[in-house]
Amino acid sequence: MRLMPIWIILPRMLPTSEMETFAEVNLSAIRANVKAIRSYINPAQIIAVIKADAYGHGAIPVSRILAGDVMMFAVATVGEAIELRQAGIHHPILILYNVLPHLIEKAVIQKITLTVSETELPKALSKIAQQENRDIKIHVNINTGMNRDGVQCNQAVGFLQWLNTLPGIMIEGVFTHFATADKIANTELDQQLHRFNLIIDKLDRLNLLPTIVHTANSSAMLKRKDTHSDAVRIGLTLFGLNPLVGTQDFLPLQSALTWKTRVISTGKIGVGEGISYGLTYKAKKPIHIATARIGYADGYSRLLSNTGIALIGGTPRKLIGQVCMDVSVFKVDNSVNIGDEVVLIGSQGNHHIDADQIAKKTGTITYEILTGISKRVPRIYRD
Template identity: 90%
Template sequence: RSYLIMRLMLIWIILLRMPPTSEMETFAEIDLSAIRTNVKAIRSYIDPAKVIAVIKADAYGHGAIPVARILADDVMMFAVATVDEAIELRQAEIHHPILILYNVLPHLIEKAVIQKITLTVSEAELPKALSKIAQRKNRDIKIHVNINTGMNRDGAQCNQAVGFLQWLNTLPGIMVEGVFTHFATADKITNTELDQQLYRFNSVIDKLDRLNLLPTIVHAANSSAMLKRKDTHFDAVRIGLTLFGLNPLVGTQDFLPLQSALEWKTRVISTEEISVGEGISYGFTYRAERPIHIATARIGYADGYSRLLSNTGIALIGGKTRKLAGQVCMDVSVFEVDNSVNIGDEVVLIGWQGNYHIDAAQMAKKIGTITYEILTGISKRVPRIYRD
């Protein structure tokens, strides 16, 4: 209890040292209470399955350490992409089980084992190395097995998976704790490919069960599959996007309300009036067709605001939707406004301002990408401010 109090005091000291958002030029504001609300709603929906919280890529740009702390009481395990991501959590005294979702390179194996990080295996060399370490350290090492049911990115081939797990169970010191697959098309309207992958996965699971080799944790569902198909839940769902209040599917918000946890904001740093025919920003890709007022905001591609938004992006300024004029620069972008906008005014890139709202999905659609890329692309130059 005393340790927890000390940690909370440290967080408050850090927050007190941060300037108020009214003094910051550009920042992302993270609502931790929204993340807590989301995970509890998800837990209720998937019960009795558990949650494996995917917090790779700095928790999709939300901050892995604060997010892990807020989720700890509601999830069975965290999942990340790299050994460095896992070690960052361990160094922050996150003691929950942590699963690395992909094969790791040989020189990183011992590093992961020392930190009691669970590794994913899909071929023979990694578990052989782990078995040698386990015998040397006289301890069991937990692993999860990735089965390729059709995504063809990685994983043990379906037709070899049962034999592979039989062999793994003969290796000294190796404890096969989990088995999983990953769906390639769960976010699509049609279920043909998902049905095919699920059929293949169930076939492997059934064979393992008959051989008394079924691991204790079977997981397959990402956020999309979790929302649309309860037959993908198994022992645990492996989710990221929905934890942060973003719905990858259309039409599911009614039965599982989610609260968006991130708002991305900046401020107007200058205003100006432009005459007819004047160009704006690099290359003069925008020219004024009439006299207009412009506002320069302190946001650019070095902050993760994509250059592809040039001449197409929007922001909320002064309670209205404003269009981006010209090229996004490294540090600043220019928006067409009116004379009511002043230096210091708030610019909302993602979030609410009055009755208007912009979400990450809208931004992604404008540049032909996905919500995940928008969120993970917000650079470390943008400070994260946490509210609870």
């Protein structure tokens, strides 16, 4: 029996005035941040880290506005890199980690720069380079103390000497990654930088120094100019979020993401009545409540149960009861109505909530809050 085709019609995105939950990304703020960073790090260049969908901001829209202002993009996976290529992004892209053998050819076809720290990957790349009669660019990751990946310090110079003998391999860059750059007192960073600089000096004397040396993440970029090298490899600061305390005065950053939802129902409960699963909140007096269309399936952590704060009607409102999959309940007053805006990250009236505040309440870091905002939450772009 012949099956008839099934046509799926996708609805157009609603205007923000009709959306229940959405994240708004200010592209002008990202541009302003990049301008401020470029001025601060000059003459170093920017390697823009846009892995994890540009930290939840949207890798494709972000890469489109940044291509003219950054040296290259950096991502975590071949899939992330190919997604950019398929969107028409032709700017250089670096994958920060070793890739599995079955993905090598896919990356090479898309002219994606790979990171190496062991022997099998560069051998495979050299073979492809010879078959295609072209050079393939690589970056070398050196483990100076992060102890996650990378070639060991005592093997690094010999490894680059060996790489230099492989036909078709062009060693474009060399880098390391700091384990404790966000700490204020930082002997570990000093030690890592010292180990790395010893290797760089040896490579320079042997005339093996690649053209791009990069060490600084956002934290190191802000507080240690001696880490800037040829390029800084940054993500969080692009989006206006500062991983350090006390640096705002000399590098103004504009937060690019606002997360909003709306009140979908209101009501009242009496003394002793509970809220949500488990009835973990019990009212000590009659209160007004507002249910907002935000839950853990949207990336709003269940750890915010009975502790979260949102802005409704220009006032901070406490989350009461458990965060559910799709909704959460807030303690309000009788001025709150169905359809009212609820700000989870951003400003309303004279109040502001940032991702770092949510991270502290949930015992995590800003990065996890941003990357955890789920695909179910539409991203709206303003310029």
